[in-house]
Amino acid sequence: MAVSSAPGKVYLFGEHAVVYGEPAVPCAIEVRARVGVEQRSDNKLRIHSEDLSLDGFTVEYAGSADERPDVDVSESLLTAAMGYVDGAIEQVRDVTGDDDVGFDVTIESDIPLGAGLGSSAAVAVAAIDAGTRELGTTLEIDELAERAYQTEYDVQGGQASRADTFCSATGGAVRVEGDDCRSLEAPDLPIVIGFDGGAGDTGELVAGVRGLREEYEFAADTVESIGDIVRNGEQALAEGNIEELGRLMNFNHGLLSALGVSSRSLDSMVWAARDAGANGAKLTGAGGGGCIVALDESDEAETALSYTPGCKDTFRAELADTGVRRVE
Ligand SMILES: Nc1ncnc2c1ncn2[C@@H]1O[C@H](COP(=O)(O)OP(=O)(O)O)[C@@H](O)[C@H]1O
Numbered sequence: 001m002a003v004s005s006a007p008g009k010v011y012l013f014g015e016h017a018v019v020y021g022e023p024a025v026p027c028a029i030e031v032r033a034r035v036g037v038e039q040r041s042d043n044k045l046r047i048h049s050e051d052l053s054l055d056g057f058t059v060e061y062a063g064s065a066d067e068r069p070d071v072d073v074s075e076s077l078l079t080a081a082m083g084y085v086d087g088a089i090e091q092v093r094d095v096t097g098d099d100d101v102g103f104d105v106t107i108e109s110d111i112p113l114g115a116g117l118g119s120s121a122a123v124a125v126a127a128i129d130a131g132t133r134e135l136g137t138t139l140e141i142d143e144l145a146e147r148a149y150q151t152e153y154d155v156q157g158g159q160a161s162r163a164d165t166f167c168s169a170t171g172g173a174v175r176v177e178g179d180d181c182r183s184l185e186a187p188d189l190p191i192v193i194g195f196d197g198g199a200g201d202t203g204e205l206v207a208g209v210r211g212l213r214e215e216y217e218f219a220a221d222t223v224e225s226i227g228d229i230v231r232n233g234e235q236a237l238a239e240g241n242i243e244e245l246g247r248l249m250n251f252n253h254g255l256l257s258a259l260g261v262s263s264r265s266l267d268s269m270v271w272a273a274r275d276a277g278a279n280g281a282k283l284t285g286a287g288g289g290g291c292i293v294a295l296d297e298s299d300e301a302e303t304a305l306s307y308t309p310g311c312k313d314t315f316r317a318e319l320a321d322t323g324v325r326r327v328e
């Protein structure tokens with residue numbers, strides 16, 4: 001068996017706009033998905049996941065949808081849950097040229113699902129890395145990131161950026177603009193996360209922004225303005241200017257909100273953090289529900305969030321310097 005782990009991430013700036021070629025700056029954080037992959041003697045795929053928003057489940061099937069057995073979870077949840085793992089295993093088969101190989105896949109994840117912390121990218125990166133290693137191939141990080149991106153692209157209906165997957169594969173802070181992906185020097189940032197306990201559907205939210213952008217020129221301009229914020233944000237990050245980073249994050253949240261991807265609970269967590277003196281706060285990832293990211297050196301934002309109705313969990317996140325980790 002091969003086991004790999006990969007980190008989740010927060011977006012300092014640029015989610016959604018990055019799908020249309022604007023730059024984005026995500027940072028990997030120390031919450032991880034661990035995926036174990038073991039080759040089977042038949043061609044079946046067995047997926048066991050411990051940390052979905054259900055009590056864990058196991059499915060075993062031979063690859064085609066109609067061969068999937070009934071399990072005690074809703075069809076939509078199961079399809080969503082298996083999409084990324086199926087896609088990752090497709091990539092493993094493509095690398096090794098072995099189309100008939102079966103696997104037992106075990107997923108353990110600390111990353112809340114669908115909450116904007118990049119659980120999908122972490123699962124795809126770790127599964128492709130462990131699966132290819134199980135068959136004797138160790139991928140270069142760039143190829144691993146590219147193949148994980150292909151998985152997200154396929155599952156999200158052809159609407160995805162390379163930001164999450166590159167960040168999860170390489171770790172640290174990164175800058176992604178189209179297919180140009182690079183690592184950035186970043187100071188140790190005082191990152192605080194607030195989580196409303198909910199989730200958003202990435203594919204649907206991306207489609208919503210796409211629709212607005214096609215319908216209104218001002219929505220397209222809003223997407224471009226997010227790109228301008230990111231370019232300023234890179235400068236502030238290089239200078240370690242936390243005040244400026246916070247101000248730009250606030251601005252970025254406002255534009256995401258204008259694009260319809262915030263929610264009442266995300267907005268209340270953002271305001272709770274700001275009122276408590278955070279340098280800035282914004283939603284992270286696709287939005288709709290899930291997490292906000294704030295910058296605050298003191299404990300005030302975390303304390304305020306813990307008393308905020310609608311905030312289910314709050315914690316400080318360490319930057320993850322390492323991306324994919326080859327555990328076994
Ligand atoms: N522990 C897990 N086990 C199986 N699949 C997972 C797990 N964590 C995440 N996933 C996959 O990732 C999807 C969520 O990804 P997405 O909607 O992009 O949100 P995010 O990446 O912000 O968490 C889930 O529907 C599931 O397919």
Ligand SMILES: C[C@@](O)(CCOP(=O)(O)O)CC(=O)O
Nearest residue numbers: 015016116118160161285286
């Ligand atoms: C909205 C988007 O920019 C980020 C989605 O992040 P997450 O899956 O919600 O963590 C989509 C993408 O870049 O593929």
Ligand SMILES: [Mg+2]
Nearest residue numbers: 118119120121
């Ligand atoms: Mg995702």
